[in-house]
Amino acid sequence: MSKITELSQLDLNQTYSYADYLTWQFNEALELIKGKIMLMSPAPNVEHQRIERKLLVKIDRHLNGKKCEVFPAPFDVRLYDRKNSMLVSKDIHTVVQPDLCVVCNPDILDKQGCNGAPDWIIEIVSQGNSKRDVQIKYRLYQESRVQEYWLVYPGQHAIHQFVLDDKGFYQLKNMYADDDKATPTLFPDLVIDLTEVFETWSDK
Numbered sequence: 001m002s003k004i005t006e007l008s009q010l011d012l013n014q015t016y017s018y019a020d021y022l023t024w025q026f027n028e029a030l031e032l033i034k035g036k037i038m039l040m041s042p043a044p045n046v047e048h049q050r051i052e053r054k055l056l057v058k059i060d061r062h063l064n065g066k067k068c069e070v071f072p073a074p075f076d077v078r079l080y081d082r083k084n085s086m087l088v089s090k091d092i093h094t095v096v097q098p099d100l101c102v103v104c105n106p107d108i109l110d111k112q113g114c115n116g117a118p119d120w121i122i123e124i125v126s127q128g129n130s131k132r133d134v135q136i137k138y139r140l141y142q143e144s145r146v147q148e149y150w151l152v153y154p155g156q157h158a159i160h161q162f163v164l165d166d167k168g169f170y171q172l173k174n175m176y177a178d179d180d181k182a183t184p185t186l187f188p189d190l191v192i193d194l195t196e197v198f199e200t201w202s203d204k
Contacts, residue, residue: 149161
């Protein structure tokens with residue numbers, strides 16, 4: 001098998017596995033969604049990075065001393081139907097890189113990232129990734145049984161909080177905005193002030 005060093009060597013219509021993904025040696029960032037290649041947007045802008053950093057710091061401080069850990073992108077998360085047990089790389093066809101994810105089960109962490117569904121995923125929505133985060137990943141995370149999913153909208157200073165119900169479907173629990181204080185269902189004692197999250201240098 002020839003070495004893959006350029007994205008142009010891949011067939012975007014073909015189905016690939018995580019085992020294939022691990023052999024690729026090029027710089028372009030991508031995700032695999034059910035075996036199909038999805039190119040990631042160029043490097044996030046300053047606003048995106050600032051929001052991600054603030055959320056990361058707040059969550060990480062809260063989790064200090066707990067068994068749960070928060071991981072920022074780039075961080076490979078391999079997903080599959082939870083009716084299956086852990087799969088080997090050749091049988092996994094979905095690998096994503098959420099902006100932030102919280103994992104409370106250390107058994108699903110390995111040197112490559114997370115092998116299974118995190119407990120909480122946060123995606124920061126931009127023009128370049130809105131359909132992927134709002135539609136494609138929403139369905140994917142629901143199917144994979146990610147317990148809580150937050151969509152962050154920088155332009156609207158808003159967060160939509162989805163929580164998995166007993167039947168395995170997401171329910172919109174809260175729509176936070178502006179100066180609200182957001183609280184994850186998984187960590188009810190964690191209070192995130194959105195004024196601080198969405199604050200910019202021009203606000204100071």
